[in-house]
Amino acid sequence: VDLDEEVLYRKQCLLQISSLYVSKVKELCLVGIGGIGKTTIAKATLNDVKHMYDASCFVECDESGSNCYKTSCSILEQLKVEAKPKHLKEA
Structure with a gap:
């Protein structure tokens, strides 16, 4: 290319x-x-x-995505977002 x-x-x-x-x-x-x-x-x-x-972040996940859900929930918690995703696809 x-x-x-x-x-x-x-x-x-x-x-x-x-x-x-x-x-x-x-x-x-x-x-x-x-x-x-x-x-x-x-x-x-x-x-x-x-x-x-007002806020932004960059989350780089590994191939398995095993930590992405936990990381996404932690970020939302720190941003005081009440609605948490039920699974990774919502995160």
Whole structure:
């Protein structure tokens, strides 16, 4: 893959994801095989939109996702959010 094409593709992804936040999306989950740039895109997106929110965080989970639920609940608790997710898909 040409490096210029890769940069253009990632910029397009960032624009598409950033446009979701304008429509008040509160959370976003990026899924895919390792090494395709999910973490890079997620961190760049967060930096672009975090000024729109009172609080923001970035949670990086391992492949099993075993700690994601617990971590998400802990973050919500610290933010004083009363409604807790019942399972990881809601977190």
